[in-house]
Amino acid sequence: MELSAILLQVLNGLDKGSAYALIALGLTLIFGTLGVVNFAHGALFMIGAFCSVTLQRLLSISTVTLDETKTDFLGNPAKITTPYVETWFGPEVGSAIIDWSVPLAILFAIPIMLFIGFAMERGLIKHFYKRPHADQILVTFGLAIVLQEVIKYFFGANQIPAPAPDAFIGSFDFGELIGMGAGTLMYPYWRIVYFLFALIIIAAVFCFLQFTTFGMVVRAGMADRETVGLLGINIDKRFTIMFGIAAAVAGLAGVMYTPINPPNYTIGMDFLVISFVVVVVGGMGSLGGAVLAGFILGILESFASMRQVIELIPGINQVVIYLAAIVILLARPRGLLGRKGVMES
Amino acid sequence: MSIEKNLDKLQLSRRTVLKAGAAGMAAGAAPMIIPSTAHAHMNEPTGSSVTLGFNVPQSGPYADEGADELRAYELAVEHLNGGGDGGMMGTFSSKALQGDGILGRKVEYVTGDTQTKPDAARASARSMIEKDGAVMITGGSSSGVAVAVQALCQEAGIIFMAGLTHSNDTTGKDKKANGFRHFFNSYMSGAALAPILAANYGTDRTAYHLTADYNWGYTTEEAVRTSTEAIGWKTAAAVKTPLSQTDFSSYIAPVQASGADVLVLNHYGANMVNSLTSAVQFGLRNAQANGKNFEIVVPLYSRLMAKGAGENVKGIFGSTNWHWSLSDEGSKAFVKSFGTKYGFPPSQAAHTCYVQTLLYADACQRAGSHNPCAVAEALEGFEFDGLGNGPTLYRAEDHQCFKDVLVVKGKENPDNEFDLLEIVEVTPAAQVTYDASIFGGDLGTCNAG
Numbered sequence: 001m002e003l004s005a006i007l008l009q010v011l012n013g014l015d016k017g018s019a020y021a022l023i024a025l026g027l028t029l030i031f032g033t034l035g036v037v038n039f040a041h042g043a044l045f046m047i048g049a050f051c052s053v054t055l056q057r058l059l060s061i062s063t064v065t066l067d068e069t070k071t072d073f074l075g076n077p078a079k080i081t082t083p084y085v086e087t088w089f090g091p092e093v094g095s096a097i098i099d100w101s102v103p104l105a106i107l108f109a110i111p112i113m114l115f116i117g118f119a120m121e122r123g124l125i126k127h128f129y130k131r132p133h134a135d136q137i138l139v140t141f142g143l144a145i146v147l148q149e150v151i152k153y154f155f156g157a158n159q160i161p162a163p164a165p166d167a168f169i170g171s172f173d174f175g176e177l178i179g180m181g182a183g184t185l186m187y188p189y190w191r192i193v194y195f196l197f198a199l200i201i202i203a204a205v206f207c208f209l210q211f212t213t214f215g216m217v218v219r220a221g222m223a224d225r226e227t228v229g230l231l232g233i234n235i236d237k238r239f240t241i242m243f244g245i246a247a248a249v250a251g252l253a254g255v256m257y258t259p260i261n262p263p264n265y266t267i268g269m270d271f272l273v274i275s276f277v278v279v280v281v282g283g284m285g286s287l288g289g290a291v292l293a294g295f296i297l298g299i300l301e302s303f304a305s306m307r308q309v310i311e312l313i314p315g316i317n318q319v320v321i322y323l324a325a326i327v328i329l330l331a332r333p334r335g336l337l338g339r340k341g342v343m344e345s
Numbered sequence: 346m347s348i349e350k351n352l353d354k355l356q357l358s359r360r361t362v363l364k365a366g367a368a369g370m371a372a373g374a375a376p377m378i379i380p381s382t383a384h385a386h387m388n389e390p391t392g393s394s395v396t397l398g399f400n401v402p403q404s405g406p407y408a409d410e411g412a413d414e415l416r417a418y419e420l421a422v423e424h425l426n427g428g429g430d431g432g433m434m435g436t437f438s439s440k441a442l443q444g445d446g447i448l449g450r451k452v453e454y455v456t457g458d459t460q461t462k463p464d465a466a467r468a469s470a471r472s473m474i475e476k477d478g479a480v481m482i483t484g485g486s487s488s489g490v491a492v493a494v495q496a497l498c499q500e501a502g503i504i505f506m507a508g509l510t511h512s513n514d515t516t517g518k519d520k521k522a523n524g525f526r527h528f529f530n531s532y533m534s535g536a537a538l539a540p541i542l543a544a545n546y547g548t549d550r551t552a553y554h555l556t557a558d559y560n561w562g563y564t565t566e567e568a569v570r571t572s573t574e575a576i577g578w579k580t581a582a583a584v585k586t587p588l589s590q591t592d593f594s595s596y597i598a599p600v601q602a603s604g605a606d607v608l609v610l611n612h613y614g615a616n617m618v619n620s621l622t623s624a625v626q627f628g629l630r631n632a633q634a635n636g637k638n639f640e641i642v643v644p645l646y647s648r649l650m651a652k653g654a655g656e657n658v659k660g661i662f663g664s665t666n667w668h669w670s671l672s673d674e675g676s677k678a679f680v681k682s683f684g685t686k687y688g689f690p691p692s693q694a695a696h697t698c699y700v701q702t703l704l705y706a707d708a709c710q711r712a713g714s715h716n717p718c719a720v721a722e723a724l725e726g727f728e729f730d731g732l733g734n735g736p737t738l739y740r741a742e743d744h745q746c747f748k749d750v751l752v753v754k755g756k757e758n759p760d761n762e763f764d765l766l767e768i769v770e771v772t773p774a775a776q777v778t779y780d781a782s783i784f785g786g787d788l789g790t791c792n793a794g
Binding site: 019078186271303 | 405406558582584587589591595596598601615618619622623628650652653654655657669670680681685689690760761763764
């Protein structure tokens with residue numbers, strides 16, 4: 001097996017791991033602060049992805065004129081659409097805005113995701129704080145299905161393409177960069193963007209928790225909610241904000257993922273199960289563990305998909321994540337960076 | 346007197362015994378679905394209407410395709426009952442249908458949700474047969490569902506007119522006497538594609554297959570592999586991918602270094618959209634290998650789903666059962682009816698479902714009965730034209746339709762949002778016809794319930 005093939009799968013693993021880590025990070029934030037196991041977290045990723053699609057559609061709202069020289073599929077005069085943004089800003093600027101709809105959707109998604117996070121926590125989740133985890137799982141799973149069906153109602157069941165800006169089409173030549181020879185290790189630009197974006201978000205969340213007073217209070221609340229409350233700090237309010245932030249992290253992960261795979265209403269559920277495995281492997285409540293496990297499992301999954309590996313152990317690509325989870329949990333029952341006393345009676 | 350009395354007694358007791366015996370036999374031979382013993386066959390229509398069961402995915406990932414199937418069925422029912430412009434009834438070579446329903450009975454329908462799960466599909470079909478009295482079941486968007494529902498219909502004594510199902514097995518090893526398929530299959534895709542691939546990409550090629558890890562994927566890989574190897578291509582590798590896979594990067598990334606210069610994606614639905622998107626992202630469409638342009642092939646195209654892959658389909662070859670841009674009279678009539686009613690052109694799934702409904706109705710009309718055995722006999726060996734695929738034969742040996750197959754290519758400069766595929770070649774039926782015995786299986790005998 002060539003070195004370039006191995007490095008390629010490492011890059012793939014880091015890229016997959018980025019999505020896992022971002023979702024698992026949000027899950028852990030919610031679990032660590034509110035003690036809630038949020039099965040609707042995948043749906044938040046999916047809503048984020050559909051923020052991209054929605055913005056793309058909003059930017060594409062057009063005036064319709066009939067072109068008598070062309071016909072549509074029924075032989076009637078063809079409808080020619082001109083997006084309003086092109087009318088307002090001129091064809092070049094207008095089409096560039098539409099082309100950049102996915103990155104622009106970050107700005108569009110942040111307030112929406114924060115609002116959805118607050119609404120979810122205040123409207124539903126807060127009523128389940130004192131209920132057993134099984135109740136929390138059931139209600140959040142139910143919510144996830146409702147959100148899926150709402151999206152399906154408006155957007156249909158098929159996938160909807162939301163491509164990356166033209167500037168990011170193509171691949172970066174890592175082979176040339178590291179002296180392995182041109183063309184030996186090419187990797188798509190947008191996937192590199194996704195990985196860097198994930199690193200920035202992860203760093204931002206850690207800095208926020210580590211270096212701000214708000215973050216310090218939240219961390220204190222995660223460690224001992226009761227004592228923080230006794231000090232006269234309204235920890236509930238801060239936890240609600242953390243829920244909103246966790247929703248925004250999942251949403252942004254979804255927004256930026258749309259050029260990698262066109263989204264449909266099931267995209268969140270596809271990630272949810274793996275993300276829970278990531279959280280458990282990382283250690284319940286451990287933010288660092290979630291990120292670490294996300295990348296490790298992403299890389300493992302990529303290696304297990306290699307033809308040479310499948311030929312050696314047939315079917316390994318289907319089970320590797322769960323197999324790794326079993327091995328890690330047997331060796332470290334609290335997960336990679338799990339602390340004592342979390343999720344333990 | 347006494348003798349007469351005794352005879353009466355004897356007759357009474359004989360009748361009683363016969364009745365009891367008949368009841369006992371009926372009970373002993375009762376299939377899982379119990380037919381009404383008063384009728385000649387299962388769910389024989391008695392009133393002024395006849396009920397058809399449309400079993401399509403209304404939820405789950407193929408719901409959009411299911412919705413299109415349902416639109417086609419509603420249109421077919423409208424046309425059978427004399428409504429609308431008649432669609433393909435006007436172009437159909439058989440003139441048995443009069444626009445007054447089937448055998449003078451108004452056509453009504455019930456629907457079920459297959460969810461694209463064999464168990465759910467069987468449950469909804471069973472409910473339509475038992476509770477709603479459906480005399481025929483049709484629809485579906487997957488081979489797993491088609492095979493499961495076909496077996497149920499065989500057992501129940503109901504005709505099954507398959508919807509979109511492309512696996513060889515539906516009319517191969519899993520064929521049933523009560524089941525009929527109009528849609529084409531993996532073998533035909535391979536046979537139609539190979540000459541076009543040879544003409545466009547040459548005969549000195551090495552293919553790398555990515556195959557969805559389930560029945561349809563296997564039969565498609567085998568069909569394409571066999572037909573491309575027959576024209577001189579080599580196969581570098583064939584890798585199975587989990588059906589639940591969403592990010593195909595780790596399967597796509599090694600392809601270019603494998604020595605292959607063609608990637609064949611034996612994927613359908615979301616698998617196809619995602620793997621093709623990854624392949625284009627990784628630059629395979631613009632890559633060079635073995636001194637040639639790297640090429641991608643998608644054996645089974647669905648326009649509805651190809652839409653999800655956006656611009657990535659451009660220039661990529663595949664096959665399809667039917668396309669709305671066909672210019673024959675049947676296709677034009679169908680596109681006009683469907684497009685006028687719904688505002689967009691029909692999909693290939695809609696087309697096959699519409700055609701299957703008309704074919705069933707026509708067979709009943711010609712047979713003068715809804716009895717599955719009579720209908721099957723009317724369909725077996727039936728040759729027809731005017732339904733969008735040119736002259737077609739419903740082969741008696743395996744209940745598979747043989748007709749022209751379309752080789753298509755993702756269009757470079759589409760005129761509108763529906764204009765995703767262009768027809769490259771209409772492969773004649775003779776070129777995709779095979780011996781009915783090659784896929785094994787046994788039709789068995791028809792069951793009238």
